[in-house]
Amino acid sequence: MQNTGNSMAVGLLLVCLTGLVFSEEPPDVKCLVVNVDYVQCMWNGSATPVVNYTFYSRFENGFKECASYVLENSTIVGCDHPYLNLITQRFSKFTTKLKLGNRSFEQFHELKSKVKLNAPVNLTVKNGSDLNLWYYWNHTCNTNCIECEVRHRINGKEWKTILTQKDSYCINLPSNSYLYELQVRGRIGETCGKSDFWSDWSTPVFWGSMRESHGTVANKPSFYSPVQTTILYVVGTIIFFILVIILVRHERIRVILIPVLPDPGKNLTKILAEDNVEEWLPISKGIKEGFKVNYIERVCSVGEYSRNPQSTSESSADQSYSDHSSGSCASLAATN
Template sequence: MYISRHATTEFRLCCHTMLAPLFLLLYLTGHTLARKAPDVVCVVINLKYVQCSWDGPAEGNCSFSSRFFENKNFRECCTYVSKNNTRTGCDQTYDGLATKRFNTFYTKLVCSNNSFEHPHELKKKVKLNPPFNLTVLNGSDGNLWFYWNHSALTCGASEVRYRINNYKWETSSPRDGKNSHCINLPSSSSLYELQVRTTMWSDCGGSDFWSDWSKPVFWGSMRENNSTEVNHGVMSVWTSVYSAIGAAIFILLVGLLVYHERLRIIPIPIVPKPGPKFDNILKHHNVEDWLRISKPLNQGFKANFNDLACSVREYKQVVLSESENSDGSTSECLSTSCSSASSILLVPSKEEEDSV
């Protein structure tokens, strides 16, 4: 196929026309990627100054400036933070940060003639200094008291941790506005180590950051010989476990004895004193009716015959004279009448016995 020189020239011009915008787009994209903004992170330190840090480029240093929302002009950084002779941060001092932190904070970073601006919300970006003036005392109530001070006088929330004889840390729940902590009934033969840290109270806006732990304070003593060292915390736990096991075994043994009738528990109520009322009951009521005895059995105890009553009296001897016995014979008389009041036995006199 024959292609004219004119057609070839037009084709070249067309290719150049299409490739020129493509090269321009690639150049602008590469330039934009080279100007990628570094990440800037800002934190309010102890309500005194704002500390901002960034990942600086490998070559050259960046200049930093900042302002709050109510200010129109940026203020140059006063104190730079450097690493390997390269600026990586800035400490910017402001007055009234306790209230200014609720406003938007703007930063401007200029690197290699490229300027980058970032807005920041500092409300929850507050990090306080560690507490200071730590004191630990054994109170008059026998408890261990731990005191401290911190920079946020009215807006601080504290968290305490302590350990006994270098064992595991025990941490208390955060307490708002409290500068003291109590440990009940400590052991004087154990070593107590205590630390505290603070953050902003939720009523003051709160914070996502805790301060660093304070320097530790110590109370008590620990035996140097590890073979004789006693972990009172572990002993107290085992004492509770042994007590619970002993109580369970005792209850089990009592249950077995009751089940096998080796032991019976019979509750006996207190018997009240009958007093004068009981006498009235016996006098005016028939107690036999309360026994619920059947009528035939009750009638069997009653007599079904009548007999004359015969009273018994002692007897005496009566001597009969001759005038009383006219026929001259001796006789004896014994009265056995039940109606008589006494029994009479008649015997002969002594003279009659001699004549006989």
């Protein structure tokens, strides 16, 4: 008798729940084309339903039951259903149907603008041969209809955004003293039926180092942990004191490491005082020898000649004598 009573209670509870569901409005179904791979429809927007619905959908042909249900707390709240060619099929009218018992609820959906792509992947940065900073990325969706929104910022400041149809972006002549951060997201562009949904932002990529204009480093990632930094400071201090002790106690090592430099002012004073500039100037030995005196000039006395009237023969003899005497007064040089 007790089991029979429990069965009746459960039956009445099910009847009440079913009647409650039938008396309420059916849940609203919202569909989205995910990465042009499958259609995802969810009906838990307002609240998680209390019963499990059976889901059907179609474009032109007959209804197809859901291929993969989405569960939430063991309750069916959505469906992921793949189709063959969503690039073109999403322009057709899409119909969904929720079925519970003998009742069914149908809705019509426009999927042309309901496409959400996956975030771009393989975002990389490269310093090009043209000294510009180049970013590259890929899409998991196989279509040429994607437009991208790129945003980048310097040193964590305000984002700057730009739209592009390419899978690359360039920053002209970057500075190594700045930290560049860049992210990308994509959507179906105008040429293939513009979507209302952007993909999520890609994982950010960084280049450079964060330095402010006055040269101080700000929020720069450290290569050492605090413990390693402390150990380096202690070891460096010990090594410094050991070097000081060695320099103080060992004069020979001190002279080798820190040689005594001569006083150029003192040496110059000594050279000028000794009047030996030739020894100080970088003159070759041959040139120095050329400045020494190596010849002696003999003195020749010269007197005034007075001519007296004489005979023609005497005059010729005197003239010949005079010429001979002049020739004998040539300078003679004798080499030492």
